[in-house]
Amino acid sequence: MRVDCVYMLLILLLPLLPAFVLFRFLPSSSDVQGPFKGLTVKLGGAFAGYFLTVLLSWQVAGSLLAPTWSDNWNVVARITFNDGDHRSPSEALVIVNPPSPNIDSSGLLQMRIPIPRAHNGPADVQRLIVAFNGYETVSVPLDPDNTHLGAYGGLNYDIKFDKTNHQILVGKPIILTKVSE
Amino acid sequence: MKFEHCFFCRLVVGGLILLFALTAAAANVRGQLVYASDNSPAPYVAVRLNSTSRGASEYAYSGADGRYFIKNVPAGDYQLEVWRGKRIILTIPITVREPDSAVEPVRVP
Secondary structure, eight states, rough: OOOOOOHHHHHHTHHHHHHHHHHHHHOOOEEEEEEETTTEEEEEEEHHHHHHHHHHHHHHHHHHGGGGGGGOOOOOOOOOSSSSSSOOOOOOOOOOOOSSEEEEETTOOOOOOOOOSSOOGGGGGGGEEEOOOOOEEEEEEEEEEGGGSSSSSSOOOOOEEEETTEEEEOOOOOOOOOOOO | OOOHHHHHHHHHHHHHHHHHHHHHEEEEEEEEEEEEETTOOSOOEEEEETTTTTBOOOEOOTTTTTTTEEEESSSEEHHHHHHHHHHHHHEEEEEEEESEEOOEEEOOO
């Protein structure tokens, strides 16, 4: 599970407010005692209230936010050939099954791919390569900085990174052009 | 005031001419990548044009048949770079002419 630091900070800091209000204006008599994750916990006063609120926030945040967090894994493997007459392994086209790209009949494409947090120029940018027999192959740079637009022939696909839903939205259609003979 | 106005007009006209020249100079390049070992098409290989004076084009990729298309580049002399992963494996000098330039098949290792 990807742990988002912002949410963790909110979960830890926000309960301070109700804990402060409760124990500023009400008599401080809270007491928490019992086993927790293999340890025996015994807390009292304001910190007990804070501890309970953090636990509650953690559960609520976990149930609300977990579905929106992506779960990307890094696959490490080695590609080899069983004969001497082979090309570079880096030319291998790797397809995930069940297919990661899901294209419905209307042409809507949805897929999950890992995006590095930073890149060192256009050669580093992840690209969608869309190929179809008889049509020109299209490259769509998934670059939030739009560095490719500085190059000749770089098309603006209106790429938007929706950090809330962890989605990359390609704002403009990927148009395949028929190859003219 | 008159001079400034005139200067502004010249700037606008100059900009339009420059824009027209840049637009008019756009050319398209097409070619094919084949494997040096057996002349079969080299699919899904990245290529781009690069020039020290004009800069680089956006990366284009060959299709299943090895054919690639690089669009909207200014006419002139370039290096055609063939990339594998994050490095250049082949560089070939080519001349791009308007409106379309066909490049001889490139044999990639």
